[in-house]
Amino acid sequence: MIVGEEVLVVNKLEQIKQEYKETGTLGLSMGLRLFLFLILLVFTMVLGIIVILLLTGTFTAGVDENKKLLQNELNHISQHISQYYGQLSVQTVDFSRNLATSIEKMLLEKEIDLSGLQNNPEILEEILTDQFDRALFSLEKSKSSGVFIILDATINNKLEKSETSRAGLFIKNMEPNILNSSSPTIVLLRGFPNIARNNSLPLHAQWDMEFDISKAPYFHLPMEYAHKESLPLSRLYSWTPAFTLPGTSEEIMLCSAPLIDSQGNILGVCGFEVSAMLFKLSYMPDYSTYSRIFCVLAPVSKDTIFTSGAMFSGGYSFKKNTLSPILNIEERRNSFYSYEGGKNEAFLGFHVPLELYPKDSAFADQKWSLAIMVPEEDIKDTLVSSTLRLAFMFTLLMLLGILLSFFLSKRYIKPITSGLDIIKSNDLSETPKTGILEINELIEYLASQSEEIHKKTEQETPSAALNEFARNIKNLSPAERSVFDLYVQQYTAKEIAGILCLSINTIKTHTKRIYTKLNVSSREELLLYISMLKEAGKDLK
């Protein structure tokens, strides 16, 4: 079937080619011409739309929009984090100052110094019990997830672990994001169990009596710098990277400051906690566009993000232990930053530095950044799918245009061809009206012409005209004569073409020449003369 159609198309093309050779013009039908014109129009319009979209930047809008979205999200979150961490730093310093004053006063009252606290559980418990309310109040005010006090003393210095064990208090708020809660969400993570029991607090599931300071930069660093540097308290607080306290299961960041009394004695450290859950719930980026978007607060060097010490927030939290401990930052021209890890991890996004310390702080060299990232494949998928959507829409538009052109050209040409068929019929005077004004006018014109010819032939001396006609027949070339003879036998042009095995256009050319030589203007006039000659008994051979 398809092969048959192909053969037909090839034959048609061959015919058109042949006719073009013979007549010097491309013999395309009116319908085909109109169809091609309309398709050209459709192509022009689609191209125009593409040019307009290119000029207005619609094609690049996807990338720009994504960049803007991430940058806005980053600005928004970084402002909040910067403000919150700043406030918490200030509160740590205030808490430390007030705490140191209060503990110093108590030690004076009891006439003991720091060394007197060692191995003295009763006094330690009394001091920490005394500071419980202050600590709890500070915890609520700070909206952090925990508050801690570590004194540079241990309950029992006879124990093996006493070198790395320090007495203190660690109160945790398990639900810092709930503003209004009547049931206790406060638990005791470290400290004397009696403090919890007297205040109706449960012990944390991973409670312990004292702090294990064997690997505790939050204790050692402020203590060390307080000894070493003569800086004001506000330059001695420090933030830890995210870590897990020994024996616990949740990652936290601690802000700690040394407890320094008026004599310059360093009593211990204190500070606040930001838990991974608090961070996650407080700084969740909008994940309606990218479900795997996440926000990272991490220590950084020039071109590296240390995810091992980072806090994460996002709709999809990456399992931290499967993520590379470091991500390399690479800047791409006019595009996103790329963050690449060692296990084929690639993220795109942006980052901004976050100032956690004043410039003259003892820890000013610790640099932190806040980054918003999305897995590279997610951004690429979005861009590819939007490009595919556009390409699909254009293809669809073109197809619809071609279909419409086909319909329109068919519909437009149909009355014209039927009009022409009417004209070709013999009796123009009895033809019905078509729906097209111009065709009607043409039919009327041809009908009147035909009538005039009849009148003229009737009025004119038939013999003179007939004689001239009969004479002129002899001037016809052999080819024209054979066409003429077939007209005499009442054949139509189409039939003649068939009989003589010539194209219709060739017959038309012959017919035109016959008309000129016999001095007639139409087929009707020609047939009229022929019938008149026959009636007059003249020989037409």
Place this chain on the structure above:
Amino acid sequence: MKRKVLFLFTFFLIFSLLSACQGDTLLDPKNPVTLTMWHNYGGQMRYTMDEMIDEFNGTIGAEKGIIVNVTSISGSATLHEKLTMAANNDPGAPELPDITTAYPKTALILAEKDLLVDLNEQFTEEELAKYVPRFIEEGIFDNKLYVFPTAKSTEVLFVNNTLFNRFAKDTDISFDDLKTFEGIIKAAELYYQWSDNQTPHIQNDGKAFYIPDSLFNLTQVGYRQLGDEFVKDETLDLASPVFSKIWDLFYEPMVKGHIAIFDGYASDLAKTGDIICTTSSTAGVVFFPPAVTYSDNTTEPVEYGILPYPTFQEGEKIAIQRGSGMCVTKSSKEKEYAAAIFLKWFTQPQQNLYFISSTGYLPVTEEAYGEMMSQEINNISDKNIKKLLSTAIEMQREYDFYIPPTFENIDKLEKDFENKIRKIASDSRKEYLNHLKDTDSKGANKWVGYTAKEAQKILGDL
């Protein structure tokens, strides 16, 4: 003919366009739905839960287009309060999550506000038939399944074997005594005396032996064991002779310090060696630390024994059925469908057993409870959980399980009952200690507290 072809072509084009825009399923892996989740699996259980959620997100979730995002891990009491606040739209309350663990009492509050999905719509009958029927039954209200069983628990007796053996060596008490409440009371009295004798220079500093983690559960199960119902028509039946029996058995040891009076988790007292045993939820196993810390910061490694729930003498072997299930809140069709996929995955025997093997919860499907669990026990490294699961299998075989009634006021009733009992007992204890100061210990034995009838009067307005 040509027209028909054109019509079909146009129809095909429009159809492809529409299907490209809408998608043919509820979920699209390229555009995943994010389900927020609250759960009460804190502490060590959090590791397991995090690991399982990561596994889901990386496998089925990635394949179907679902991301589970945990936005709260709280204790069950806090979770209850948060959910109630969110359901009531209280100021400062967080938004309800898509999936949450909840006890039936919490689910009832949410269901009454039409906030929960009827999970019957998401599971076929065939699927539901795979679960232990009484676990499914617990989550059904008004023929609608609101609480889907994900991991259940019962109560068992946790015993600090290390401390108990030290005490038992010097007395004629053995583990057999711990099979009944009467035996526990007897051991408690002896332990108080024994611990008091450890410090001859200090009088009356004996230690408590036992504490029930939930007095209310103990009373409910005690009634059932002795053939009665504690909660009748949404009120407490204090007039029952069973109440007198329980009161008589427990009140005096509480006043005398043999049983601890404490408004908190029993595991808190276990951490500091202040009790020897407790009836507590199997899910509490991870809260019992491997070492006891004493007041001078010395620590002692301890081993726990996990025994079946004690019975009253002449009582039947009945224990409570506890444990929250998971509820799905009403949101969009996509999210509800996605949540059901997560629940199905989470409770498949393989996942279910992995979860229980590190948390102390009990599995929920018949398949997981059977042969599979017996095999799984051998692969568990945590000694306590191993013991716990063996005990659970034993109890599953020998015990009947009591499902506490669920109605709106039950939570308040429970709190009021426990607070009042504790108040009566602690006031009496103060009086008793004062009495001790004024008289010799012989005289103190003549001290008389509240009788069961007097207690009924005090508790009467519950």
